[in-house]
Amino acid sequence: MLYNDFNGLNVSRLGFGCMRFSTDPVTGAIDQDKVDAMFDLAFSRGVNYYDTAYPYLDGNSEIAMAKALEKHPRESYFIADKFPGHSLPGPVDNVALFHKSLEKCKTDYFDFYLLHNINEWSLKTYESPEYHIIPDMIRMRDEGKIRNLGFSFHGGVDLLREFLDKYDGIFSFVQIQCNYMDWSMQRSEEKYGILTERGLDVIVMEPCRGGKLAALPEDAHAKLQALDPGASDASFAFRFLMGLPNVKVILSGMNEVVQVEDNLRTFERAALLSKEEEAALSEIAESLKNGVPCTSCRYCCKGCPAGLNIPFLLECYNDLKANPKSFNSTMRIDGLPDDKKPAACIGCGQCAHACPQHIDVPAVLANLADLYEHGPNWTRATEGRKAAIRRDLNMD
Numbered sequence: 001m002l003y004n005d006f007n008g009l010n011v012s013r014l015g016f017g018c019m020r021f022s023t024d025p026v027t028g029a030i031d032q033d034k035v036d037a038m039f040d041l042a043f044s045r046g047v048n049y050y051d052t053a054y055p056y057l058d059g060n061s062e063i064a065m066a067k068a069l070e071k072h073p074r075e076s077y078f079i080a081d082k083f084p085g086h087s088l089p090g091p092v093d094n095v096a097l098f099h100k101s102l103e104k105c106k107t108d109y110f111d112f113y114l115l116h117n118i119n120e121w122s123l124k125t126y127e128s129p130e131y132h133i134i135p136d137m138i139r140m141r142d143e144g145k146i147r148n149l150g151f152s153f154h155g156g157v158d159l160l161r162e163f164l165d166k167y168d169g170i171f172s173f174v175q176i177q178c179n180y181m182d183w184s185m186q187r188s189e190e191k192y193g194i195l196t197e198r199g200l201d202v203i204v205m206e207p208c209r210g211g212k213l214a215a216l217p218e219d220a221h222a223k224l225q226a227l228d229p230g231a232s233d234a235s236f237a238f239r240f241l242m243g244l245p246n247v248k249v250i251l252s253g254m255n256e257v258v259q260v261e262d263n264l265r266t267f268e269r270a271a272l273l274s275k276e277e278e279a280a281l282s283e284i285a286e287s288l289k290n291g292v293p294c295t296s297c298r299y300c301c302k303g304c305p306a307g308l309n310i311p312f313l314l315e316c317y318n319d320l321k322a323n324p325k326s327f328n329s330t331m332r333i334d335g336l337p338d339d340k341k342p343a344a345c346i347g348c349g350q351c352a353h354a355c356p357q358h359i360d361v362p363a364v365l366a367n368l369a370d371l372y373e374h375g376p377n378w379t380r381a382t383e384g385r386k387a388a389i390r391r392d393l394n395m396d
């Protein structure tokens with residue numbers, strides 16, 4: 001197993017993401033026997049970083065994780081958990097909610113604790129004086145209940161810079177979505193560079209982009225097999241990230257024992273990509289994108305009569321095209337005022353003339369407006385999570 005120094009702690013580079021445990025299709029109950037088997041295997045081969053979150057699996061991930069770990073001494077593993085500021089039913093007793101997570105995880109401290117999912121929409125809640133989240137979490141850290149405070153991030157590059165400037169010195173690590181497809185598509189390369197430059201450790205989520213890079217189309221799979229026969233598609237995605245020295249932990253949301261075994265082999269072998277393999281992954285990433293080639297040059301923005309942030313909207317469009325079920329983009333658009341949403345485009349065409357990439361921006365924004373209108377809706381999807389918080393805090 002590969003290990004890294006993470007703020008003075010010796011953490012395994014492979015982290016166990018606890019959001020995809022198998023559940024009973026009827027009752028929703030987690031298959032605890034399978035979780036135990038996966039954890040036993042991972043733990044015995046050196047995985048010591050376990051990542052959960054209050055809302056994962058309807059609030060049951062924390063409990064299943066704690067059950068699978070309780071046979072080991074608490075100091076032999078690290079727990080990362082998250083505060084659900086992006087799915088609250090309204091202002092709540094943050095400290096009581098935090099303690100509820102401690103109780104479910106059977107611990108009295110978190111090694112790593114993150115503000116869950118900072119983006120253009122959730123920022124309003126996280127920064128609201130009424131919600132009072134950041135000061136409360138700083139207090140938990142100062143009381144020793146949080147050893148390392150960080151945040152997970154799904155927003156754009158500009159927001160990342162602004163947020164880090166505003167809270168300089170508060171957070172010691174950041175969790176970002178990063179993989180060989182998002183390296184350019186979600187501008188993960190820039191985000192990784194910003195965090196590294198500022199001395200912040202990076203945790204990676206979605207290394208296989210929700211499974212897309214673990215089950216490639218036949219031609220892409222064949223291309224990789226020619227380079228490393230017998231290797232899984234997922235192993236290439238992990239090896240891409242192993243080449244980034246400031247990525248301290250790579251999370252994998254494992255839900256089968258064979259998957260754990262395959263990932264362990266990849267991290268034990270610890271082989272970096274060859275030049276040929278890197279080139280093959282770049283080609284595959286391009287072939288999977290299915291979006292528009294916006295470079296964020298912003299030549300189109302100055303003359304837009306609606307004052308739209310066009311590259312931001314095109315980034316959301318590309319993300320939605322690559323993963324139509326993802327909430328990330330629709331949430332980010334939710335954070336815009338109505339007159340800055342894609343439907344506010346008046347179709348004047350100025351941007352298309354200005355664009356060196358010849359993108360038909362008005363047509364793309366009309367498509368995005370439609371995808372946004374009919375796509376995944378975060379507010380509806382989080383009703384269950386909000387109800388669980390109300391129940392846990394006896395708010396009903």
Ligand code: SF4
Pocket residue numbers: 303304305306307308310344345346347348349350351352361362365
């Ligand atoms: S077509 Fe839409 S996005 Fe482009 S400049 Fe006109 S209003 Fe702005």
Ligand code: SF4
Pocket residue numbers: 293294295296297298299300301310311314354355356357358359361
């Ligand atoms: S001009 Fe074209 S490439 Fe540049 S930001 Fe606008 S849409 Fe993107």
